[in-house]
Amino acid sequence: MxxxxxxxxxxxxxxxxxxxxxxxxxxxxxxxxxxxxxxxxxxxxxxxxxxxxxxxxxxxxxxxxxxxxxxxxxxxxxxxxxxxxxxxxxxxxxxxxxxxxxxxxxxxxxxxxxxxxxxxxxxxxxxxxxxxxxxxxxxxxxxxxxxxxxxxxxxxxxxxxxxxxxxxxxxxxxxxxxxxxxxxxxxxxxxxxxxxxxxxSGGCVYDGVPLDGVGVRVTDGEVQLSGPMLADGYLDDPERTEATFLRDADGTRWYRTGDAGTFDGGMLRVTGRIDNVIVSGGINVSLDRVEHVVRALPGLASAVVVPVADERWGQASVVVAPRAAGRDADDLLAVVRPAVADALGAPARPRAVVLVEEMPHLPSGKPDRAALRALADG
CATH class of the missing domain: 3.40.50.12780 (ANL, N-terminal domain)
Known part of the structure; x- marks a missing residue:
């Protein structure tokens, strides 16, 4: 074809x-x-x-x-x-x-x-x-x-x-x-x-419940999906296809999402990316969990948390958020750090807050995290 x-x-x-x-x-x-x-x-x-x-x-x-x-x-x-x-x-x-x-x-x-x-x-x-x-x-x-x-x-x-x-x-x-x-x-x-x-082929789990014909399992903390909606693989990339799409002994084919998740009352709860973790001062910190706490704070619903290098701790995180009238980065940091410490512990506290005039987005509408990392490093 x-x-x-x-x-x-x-x-x-x-x-x-x-x-x-x-x-x-x-x-x-x-x-x-x-x-x-x-x-x-x-x-x-x-x-x-x-x-x-x-x-x-x-x-x-x-x-x-x-x-x-x-x-x-x-x-x-x-x-x-x-x-x-x-x-x-x-x-x-x-x-x-x-x-x-x-x-x-x-x-x-x-x-x-x-x-x-x-x-x-x-x-x-x-x-x-x-x-x-x-x-x-x-x-x-x-x-x-x-x-x-x-x-x-x-x-x-x-x-x-x-x-x-x-x-x-x-x-x-x-x-x-x-x-x-x-x-x-x-x-x-x-x-x-x-x-x-x-x-x-797009969304296949709605409000935590898989669509008919869709299988969901969590293996070693990773969400995996099966069903007739799965892609055939990646064009001209058989190694990546083989690593991402698994086949059980019974022939069932599973897609490794790379997302961490659990079942809560029979419903799938996605908790973040498995690989979106930094090691700060020897402590593993999930940036997805940090972002979840930050976005619950007033005025920070669209904030994004990105990793940066840190001379003292090895890695740290920075909160990037759109600028709004009456908001100062230092004042926001004074709110963010104790909120994250209370929820996740002191090692998870972001190092800084960076305010931007406009958040960069991909055509899909997702935050452009690569661009946001560059802004945080700058």
């Missing part, structure tokens, strides 16, 4: 290409820096992304994997109309389009930079009915978009009704801070926390 690139800046071009790749005979769609070439039969999409650390990977997804994920979502949430508010080069954006194709409904598409007014207008334009019953609407966002909408809703009366109009708003890509989730719920938004990645 031929793999052909598509202009990811044109969401409708991506939709047309996906229609052929997922519902037709192809060609397969290259999303990212992948040149035209041949790929295995059944391939629908190759998603190439640098991720938050800058390490490139090209994930090979079949028609069966993508449609399995879309159908499982419909089984869990119901079928209806979808609004694309994410870049179509991002797996969550791809899945919005695939769900629309599987449901045989034309998706609503936001073009250009994300803007609350455009989101509200698109949501209003989706209202329709069949047989006298309202057609449910759905969308998918990252936490930064949800926060932008809630902030805009404080002054624009169109935003909150738009959020509340969706039957479900899938939110993934990164952890959803508890304070932001509470704000969304108070606004009437029906948020569903999703967990997954490009390797799982």
């Amino acid at each position: 031929r793999l052909e690139p598509v202009d990811t800046a044109d969401a409708r071009a991506v939709l047309r290409a996906l229609r052929g790749a997922v519902l037709g005979a192809g060609p397969a769609v290259a999303l990212g820096a992948t040149a035209p070439r041949d790929v295995p039969a059944g391939t629908a999409v190759v998603v190439t992304t640098s991720g938050s650390t800058g390490y490139p990977k090209s994930v090979v997804l079949s028609r069966a994997a993508l449609t399995s994920g879309a159908l499982a979502t419909a089984d869990r949430l119901g079928s209806g109309s979808w609004l694309l508010a994410l870049p179509p080069s991002y797996i969550a954006g791809v899945q919005v389009l695939v769900r629309a194709l599987v449901a045989d409904r034309e998706p609503a598409i936001l073009s250009g930079p994300f803007h609350p007014a455009a989101f509200a207008a698109a949501a209003a334009g989706m209202a329709s009915s069949e047989g006298g019953r309202r057609v449910p609407t759905y969308t998918s966002l990252v936490p930064a978009q949800l926060q932008t909408l809630l902030d805009a809703g404080e002054t624009d009366p169109r935003i909150i009704p738009a959020l509340a109009s969706f039957e479900a708003i899938l939110v993934g890509g990164q952890a959803l801070p508890a304070a932001l989730a509470a704000r969304a719920a108070a606004a009437g938004a029906r948020v569903v926390r999703t967990y997954g990645s490009s390797e799982t």
Whole structure:
């Protein structure tokens, strides 16, 4: 099968290409820096992304994997109309389009930079009915978009009704801070926390519960996933494929997520990245846990904690947060350090707080942690 690139800046071009790749005979769609070439039969999409650390990977997804994920979502949430508010080069954006194709409904598409007014207008334009019953609407966002909408809703009366109009708003890509989730719920938004990645055709665990057909286990503290939605592997990288996708003696194939997690009352709880740990003064410190504590503090819901070298302790952490009126980095540090010490112990205390005019983000909406590390080191 031929793999052909598509202009990811044109969401409708991506939709047309996906229609052929997922519902037709192809060609397969290259999303990212992948040149035209041949790929295995059944391939629908190759998603190439640098991720938050800058390490490139090209994930090979079949028609069966993508449609399995879309159908499982419909089984869990119901079928209806979808609004694309994410870049179509991002797996969550791809899945919005695939769900629309599987449901045989034309998706609503936001073009250009994300803007609350455009989101509200698109949501209003989706209202329709069949047989006298309202057609449910759905969308998918990252936490930064949800926060932008809630902030805009404080002054624009169109935003909150738009959020509340969706039957479900899938939110993934990164952890959803508890304070932001509470704000969304108070606004009437029906948020569903999703967990997954490009390797799982997008979110496959909703609010801690796997979709039908998805297997979840925690092995040596690592979350591993199985099911028909798994990627075939990484393009031209058999060693990485073999290391990341395991096969049991019974033939079951598992994806090693690299995430730490536990089961809490039968629900999956992801606690952070296994490798996002520093050794400070001989003590292992999980930066995900530090970030969780910091984001619970007033005004720091979007803060990111990154590692830096430290002459005395070997490694330390720095909190990077957006600048706001009336906030001083030293004053914030005086709040952050005791809060982290109380929750996690003195060795986990961040060394500094760095305030920036604007937080750098990847096209997916995730914080650009590589850029944030450079800012912290500077």
